[in-house]
Amino acid sequence: GQKASEGLTKEYAFAYKYGATEPMTLLIPQIFGGSVMTNFISDQQSATYKALVNSGDNETANQLASYARAYWGAGTGGPYYGGVIIVFLFVLGILFADRKYVYWLVPLSVLSLMLSVGDSFSTFNYFMFDYFPGYDKFRSVSFSLIIILFSMPLLGMIGLEKFLSMEMDKKVKTKLIIAFAATGGLCLLILLLAGTFDAMTGAETRLPPWFLHALQSDRQSLIRSDAFRSFAFIFSIFILLFFNLPKKISIIWFFAFLAFMSTIDIIIVDKRYFTKDNFQRKRSDAGFELSAADQEILKDKSYYRVYNLQEPFSQGAATSYYHHSLNGYHGAKLRRYQDLYDSCISRETQEFVADAQANKLDFEKYGVLNMLNTKYITYGPDRDNVIPNPSANGPAWFVKDVAVVNSPNEEITTLENIDTKSVAIIDGSKFKVSQPSADSAASISLVDQKPYWLKYESQSAGNGVAVFSEIYYPKGWHAMIDGKEVPILRADYLLRALEVPAGKHVIEFKFEPKPYLIGNKITIASSWVLLIVVLGSLGWSLKKS
Numbered sequence: 008g009q010k011a012s013e014g015l016t017k018e019y020a021f022a023y024k025y026g027a028t029e030p031m032t033l034l035i036p037q038i039f040g041g042s043v044m045t046n047f048i049s050d051q052q053s054a055t056y057k058a059l060v061n062s063g064d065n066e067t068a069n070q071l072a073s074y075a076r077a078y079w080g081a082g083t084g085g086p087y088y089g090g091v092i093i094v095f096l097f098v099l100g101i102l103f104a105d106r107k108y109v110y111w112l113v114p115l116s117v118l119s120l121m122l123s124v125g126d127s128f129s130t131f132n133y134f135m136f137d138y139f140p141g142y143d144k145f146r147s148v149s150f151s152l153i154i155i156l157f158s159m160p161l162l163g164m165i166g167l168e169k170f171l172s173m174e175m176d177k178k179v180k181t182k183l184i185i186a187f188a189a190t191g192g193l194c195l196l197i198l199l200l201a202g203t204f205d206a207m208t209g210a211e212t213r214l215p216p217w218f219l220h221a222l223q224s225d226r227q228s229l230i231r232s233d234a235f236r237s238f239a240f241i242f243s244i245f246i247l248l249f250f251n252l253p254k255k256i257s258i259i260w261f262f263a264f265l266a267f268m269s270t271i272d273i274i275i276v277d278k279r280y281f282t283k284d285n286f287q288r289k290r291s292d293a294g295f296e297l298s299a300a301d302q303e304i305l306k307d308k309s310y311y312r313v314y315n316l317q318e319p320f321s322q323g324a325a326t327s328y329y330h331h332s333l334n335g336y337h338g339a340k341l342r343r344y345q346d347l348y349d350s351c352i353s354r355e356t357q358e359f360v361a362d363a364q365a366n367k368l369d370f371e372k373y374g375v376l377n378m379l380n381t382k383y384i385t386y387g388p389d390r391d392n393v394i395p396n397p398s399a400n401g402p403a404w405f406v407k408d409v410a411v412v413n414s415p416n417e418e419i420t421t422l423e424n425i426d427t428k429s430v431a432i433i434d435g436s437k438f439k440v441s442q443p444s445a446d447s448a449a450s451i452s453l454v455d456q457k458p459y460w461l462k463y464e465s466q467s468a469g470n471g472v473a474v475f476s477e478i479y480y481p482k483g484w485h486a487m488i489d490g491k492e493v494p495i496l497r498a499d500y501l502l503r504a505l506e507v508p509a510g511k512h513v514i515e516f517k518f519e520p521k522p523y524l525i526g527n528k529i530t531i532a533s534s535w536v537l538l539i540v541v542l543g544s545l546g547w548s549l550k551k552s
Contacts, residue, residue: 351375
């Protein structure tokens, strides 16, 4: 088919974004309900809880309980909160700071907001996705709000410093009132109009009216309470500035009060999501308890992988807590591994389940699972829910033959119909490889391993081709035979392979990406330079004074 582009699709890349108006959470954190994890079921005083209890239909109530979420935004699942006092000072900075600061910090803030809304502003962000380097590799574009969380307090402090250096005349007071109206006035307006907010997603329109009305009422109540809270914080700082109290009392006491109020503001919001249960001296293993099945598997001290049939392949990660696993999730997916799952692993999984139900398991036929060194397959937490796979290929093996193909499609098609223990598939358009010499006594074993380093020992009478049950990833991995670097081949669509000469050898794989190694040295050097500059500047200042 057509050549696949690098990076993510637009739909996938923009799945976690802000809605067009959702950056309002910087000012009012719960204007869109707060976090997707927050629901009204735990609050017995909520209208939603009372509506479900009084519905008279337990089955319907149980079904609707999963919809009793507070969050009704576009998809981020939680608010980025800037601190309402910081937002007020940011507007103050726009009005009072020197233009040389405003001219770059305000556009930077606007850019941050535009990026965060993703395809809610498709005209701009589709252009960024198509042409801005690296932008199509992002998983959550809402994370770009980290930029404005830097620019707001910076411009706010610059503006406040400028404000405090000026005489409190009519012009200054007018600008101060404008800053208050733009932030505190907006909070007050939202407080008054909260009852007119729709406060629901498009998918929720099909819910029963009696339930939807209660849900909307609770969400509107959250908006009112947070709008009032934000207004109160802004008003307290505005009054101090309007009556010029910092100069009348003490600048130091004013900044102490400002720091205290800003901290309290942030703490109140943070404690909604980080309660005392989140702060423990020891890490909790809740949700990752060692099951009887895990205990049974862990008796095996060799190097292998576990395939948990109960975990969704693209989401499950519990198995990885104790074992090397086929399952798991990462925002940056390896395309070839996803391809292999879509085309081969899912098919073999269906065959395996059908064969197990018919009590006709033949492990030799599951070639892809075997080449991934799947030694154990689990389907539950009990000891007898573990199925050992005696046909797993192991960490590495010598093949008897090499099948040369000319495209990725041929690799996948051929892979479905070979014995992966005996045959390795190599894309001849990318890699050149010689046919191995026949040696039934050839052996290769893993003797040591770390995430960034693997060591094998091999022995064979003739030149051979060894396949390693590790993902082929050329950007950083290097292979050495007896200390001499050799090229890594890609075999069986996504695994590594090496041409190994006859005799006894030590084979090593090391992960040493050049950008990291060079960048790490630059980082260390620049950190020392920065430290010297800071200490030198302090010394120079002390000497001058």
